Amino acid sequence: MEVLKKYLLKIKEMPKQEKQRLLKKWSLLSAGAVLASFAGLLLLAKLMGPPALLVPQTTVLHARDGSVIGEIHNQGQNRYWMPLKKIDQDVIDATLSIEDKSFFKHSGFDFKRIAGALLADIKAGSKVQGASTVTQQYARNLFLTHDKTWRRKLQEAFYTLRLEMNYSKEEILEGYLNTIYYGHGTYGIQSAAHYYYGKNADDLTLAEASMLAGIPKGPSAYSPVLHYHRAKDRQAVILTAMAEDGHVTENEKAEAKRTHLSFQRIKEEQKQKVAPYFQDAVLSVLKNELKVNPETLRFGGLHIYTTLDANMQKIAEDSMNGKIKGKENLQAAFVAMDPRNGDVRAMIGGRDYSKSPFNRAVQAKRAPGSTFKPFLYYAALENGYTPSTSLKSEPTAFAMGDGHKDYEPQNFKDRYANDFITMSQAIAMSDNIYAVKTNLFLGPDKLVKSAKKFGIHSPLDKIPSLALGSKGVGVMEMTNAYNLFANGGHRMDPVFIQKITDRDGRVLYEHEYEKKQVLNEENAYVLTDMLAGMFDDRLGTYTAVTGSSINQQLTRPMAGKSGSTPNDSWMIGFTPQLTASVWVGYDKGEELGKTDTGYSKRIWAQFMEEALQGQPAMSFKKPDGVTAVTVNPANGKLATDSCPVTRISYYKAGTEPTEFCDEHGEDHYAEPQQEEESGWFNWW
Structure with missing residues (x-):
């Protein structure tokens, strides 16, 4: 401080001319310092480069046609x-x-x-x-x-x-x-x-x-x-x-x-009303499978292109809302997939997302009833059964041994043939006795292994009742399992997301489709033909085929299986380009009423017809190793000209029946109709 005082005193005592020179000198130095500082600021700004533009952006979810279905x-x-x-x-x-x-x-x-x-x-x-x-x-x-x-x-x-x-x-x-x-x-x-x-x-x-x-x-x-x-x-x-x-x-x-x-x-x-359960499933995939950072989803401005078909989603919702009326507590779940690639086209996880966001399509485990039987019958085909294999349908008590009580399954409304029926009939009429006998004959472990081959990952027990779908599974996994019938035995994981781009359109992720042949193609086709039998009245004898209430609504080749328990009603069916599943039931285990059990079939039928409207009626592709023969559907034997009812049935080459039906005389074998070789199942 003393030094500064002395310096200022010295300046005060300077001559005027010298003071002016000093002021000029300091002005130049000050200006230079300002210019140098500004130049340094510009240099620093340039050296630091462009600032990171970390702008929070809304992530947008798109349907497969590009339309917006939701935002994050x-x-x-x-x-x-x-x-x-x-x-x-x-x-x-x-x-x-x-x-x-x-x-x-x-x-x-x-x-x-x-x-x-x-x-x-x-x-x-x-x-x-x-x-x-x-x-x-x-x-x-x-x-x-x-x-x-x-x-x-x-x-x-x-x-x-x-x-x-x-x-x-x-x-x-x-x-x-x-x-x-x-x-x-x-x-x-x-x-x-x-x-x-x-x-x-x-x-x-x-x-x-x-x-x-x-x-x-x-x-x-x-x-x-x-x-x-x-x-x-x-x-x-x-x-x-x-x-x-x-x-x-x-x-x-x-x-x-x-x-x-x-x-x-x-x-x-308002936007969240578009397929909210599907959107939740997409978020789960992003988090748990693709490992996308939650902050990136909230702020990253991503564009997520999903597999949802907005039109099919609306049809599914309209079908469900139109069929289920006046049943406030009755719940439902729905999944539709493209069996050719695993794309999920539509999903409903409940009647009202605002009241219950619990997604019954992917989170709930419900007993599938008879919709589980096709996995058993595929195992049967792999172990020597054919569509003509006959077993007796009658009230039966199965001795369990080891001190266990006898197992006495029942058919729907206690209706039995009290005679032999074929496997084709057993599927079409959903005979429980035939199914349990087959499960015990093969050994319950065969059914568990077969279900796993189809992609069923829920826990299963090696018990007789598993043939009747007594263990809980998910609607999504059942839908994906039925895809294997529709696509010739190829297993694929469900696909929710096709690709992800950043805000500038750069592709960050694109799904790579993979499929694995896990079923014998010939047996998959043979079983598909038998599953089409649920809509063929010629296979009904002691009771109607299970699809009789809706088969008049169907205008193209379809196959499927219905199933029910006291608490659950299911319908799963497919064409070559679309598989759909419907479950109807109560969350708290309340038993279904008499009118409740029919909802699943009616919802499914309306959806399939409207969703495929305008698309070609595709036939199921018959492998070279499959043979078509005309049989008497009542006994599975080769039909003769005297048989009053005949049906073309498909067999893996070498397993077709060789015995002629002798119940109506000894006429010649009836040749299959030529048009059936094109792949259309004979009853269409």
């Missing part, structure tokens, strides 16, 4: 990214006219505008006019708080320099328009266009664009849904500025001012 975002903040070239030009012109006329001329700071704002503030005695450029506002939105401190202003200036030195004007403007706040939780022009008008940012009118451009100045004060007249006044100011800048004519300006605007106010909650 942070705390109600809707954010989408729209490339500048896709943003309506009126939006760009309106924004620049009111926010930054000289945007394409300055280097981040409009010093002329700053000086004008400073004079205006001095005259008014308070801050009345802003001078921030688009770049400055973008820097503030990206990196800073809105605190009015000198520290924040200096940081804003530095980020502005970095943006201007490392990004083009077009990139800065694109970023600004995609991050500015437009009120009501909407960030960016695309989100605002969706919320206010229900359209994209490339489809706005001049009136709509100029209205939106006025909101960022005060999102609450100028919200057109809250203060319409105030927003219209702001719009008029913007249109005047646009006219002055030559962007619109006086007539266009007047027309836009006269236009009365209405607002959609489309909220996220």
Whole structure:
């Protein structure tokens, strides 16, 4: 301090001329220091490179046709990214006219505008006019708080320099328009266009664009849904500025001012109504299988393209809602898949997502009843059975031994043939005695191994009743298992997501389809033919075939199996291009009423017919190793001309029957109809 006093005293005693030289010297040094500091600041900004534009963006879920079915975002903040070239030009012109006329001329700071704002503030005695450029506002939105401190202003200036030195004007403007706040939780022009008008940012009118451009100045004060007249006044100011800048004519300006605007106010909650259970399943895949970081989902602006068919989803929901009426507590689950690739086309996990988000299609385990029998009969085909193999259907007590009580399964309504029936009949009429006898003859371990081969991963017990579907399984795993009949024995995992892209369209993930041949193709086809028998009345004897109540509704080759327990009603069926499953029941184990059991079949039939409408009626492809012969369906023997009823049945080559039916005389063997060799099952 003493040294400074002495130095100042020395300057005071200097001659005037010497003082002037010293002042000049210090002025030059000060100016040089300022210039050096500014140059150093520019160099630092350049060396630090472009700032990371970590802009939170809404992740969008798409159906397979590209339509939006849902979104994932942070705390109600809707954010989408729209490339500048896709943003309506009126939006760009309106924004620049009111926010930054000289945007394409300055280097981040409009010093002329700053000086004008400073004079205006001095005259008014308070801050009345802003001078921030688009770049400055973008820097503030990206990196800073809105605190009015000198520290924040200096940081804003530095980020502005970095943006201007490392990004083009077009990139800065694109970023600004995609991050500015437009009120009501909407960030960016695309989100605002969706919320206010229900359209994209490339489809706005001049009136709509100029209205939106006025909101960022005060999102609450100028919200057109809250203060319409105030927003219209702001719009008029913007249109005047646009006219002055030559962007619109006086007539266009007047027309836009006269236009009365209405607002959609489309909220996220409305969009979530599209297949909400399916969306939950997609999120589970993203988290548990693809290991996508939750923060990336919430902020990353990803585009997730799913396998959902929006039209099939609507048909499924309409079918379910239309068939189940007046049963508030009755629940249902539904899954539809493409058996050719494993794509999940539709999913319903319950009657009302808002009341119960529990997804019964993938989370619940319910007894499948007789829909489990096809896994048993595939094992039977692998172990010497054929469609003509006969067993007696009669009330039977199976001795379990080792002190266990005899097992006495029953047929539906206690109806029995009290005679021999074929395996084709046993499937078509869902005979329980035939199924349990087969399970015990093969050994219950064979059924467990067969089910695992089909992809059933739920725990199973090696017990006689497993043949009747006594152990709980999921609707999804049953649907995927039936895909193997439809596709010739290829097992694939269910597919929910086709690909994931970032906001710029770069592909981050694309599903690679894989399939594995796990069934014998010939036996899979033979069993498919037998599963088509549930709709063929010629196979019914002591009772009707299980599909008799809906077979008149079907107009193309289909196969499937129904099943029921006191608490569950199932229907699973397929064509070569679509597999669908329906489960109906009560969550708390309440027994189904008499009318409840028919819902699953009726829902399935309506869905399959409407979902495949307009698509070709594809036939199941018959392998070379399968032989078609005409049999008497009552006994499975080769039919003669005297047999009153005949049916073409398919066998693995070498296993077809050789004995002729002798119940109606000794006429010649009836040849199969030629058209059946095309692959259409004979009863269509």
